[in-house]
Amino acid sequence: MDKIMNDYLMKIENHLKSMSDSERIDILKEIKSVILELQNNGVSTEQIIERLGNPKELAKVYLGKAISMNSKFSWRKFGAIFALCNSFVGVSGMLLLPFISTLSIALMIGGVITPIGGIVKFVGQHMGFDIGGITIEMGAFTPSPMHFLPISIVIGVLMFWFGKVLWKLTIKYIQVISQKKKLI
Numbered sequence: 001m002d003k004i005m006n007d008y009l010m011k012i013e014n015h016l017k018s019m020s021d022s023e024r025i026d027i028l029k030e031i032k033s034v035i036l037e038l039q040n041n042g043v044s045t046e047q048i049i050e051r052l053g054n055p056k057e058l059a060k061v062y063l064g065k066a067i068s069m070n071s072k073f074s075w076r077k078f079g080a081i082f083a084l085c086n087s088f089v090g091v092s093g094m095l096l097l098p099f100i101s102t103l104s105i106a107l108m109i110g111g112v113i114t115p116i117g118g119i120v121k122f123v124g125q126h127m128g129f130d131i132g133g134i135t136i137e138m139g140a141f142t143p144s145p146m147h148f149l150p151i152s153i154v155i156g157v158l159m160f161w162f163g164k165v166l167w168k169l170t171i172k173y174i175q176v177i178s179q180k181k182k183l184i
Contacts, residue, residue: 004045005035008055015059027062064174097173104166111160118152121145 009028016024031052038048052058121134125145136143136151143151 002045005048008049008052009035011055012059015056016063019063031058097170100166100173101170104163104170107159107163107166109163111156111158111163114156114159115153118149118156121152122149 009032012031013024013028016027019027034052035048038051039045043051117134121131122145124131125148136148136155
């Protein structure tokens with residue numbers, strides 16, 4: 001493989017840094033095998049690069065596909081979403097995608113922390129301590145100490161559920177924008 005093709009592969013690899021090493025290596029092997037097959041069929045380096053397109057765009061397609069394959073949350077995938085956002089120029093990539101992915105994580109974390117706060121407040125109340133820093137206020141309504149725990153659990157479940165829904169919407173959005181680009 002000549003220097004131009006090696007440089008092309010290096011550019012793709014640089015745009016895939018947010019992926020795991022094994023995913024990145026698999027993608028590069030796939031692209032390299034396509035390049036070698038085309039070269040063996042007499043296609044010139046310039047024609048191959050023209051067919052594959054901009055290395056950043058090609059990497060973006062693979063990154064989007066890798067993110068959308070599995071809707072489970074992981075911190076690595078969260079980082080890959082931000083890498084994908086940086087590669088999109090449009091408003092949706094720069095604003096919507098980081099917003100909904102960050103909000104989904106914040107809601108899931110809040111959904112776990114809220115019931116823990118309810119438990120701490122409940123236990124503290126039964127031990128004779130009033131923990132003023134842990135409170136729920138909805139307009140003029142403030143729950144009594146006996147109602148605080150169940151309300152915090154309900155709010156926590158709702159927050160976590162809504163966070164999961166937003167995470168799935170994030171993955172679905174990435175699938176939609178990734179399908180607009182063709183793989184090799």
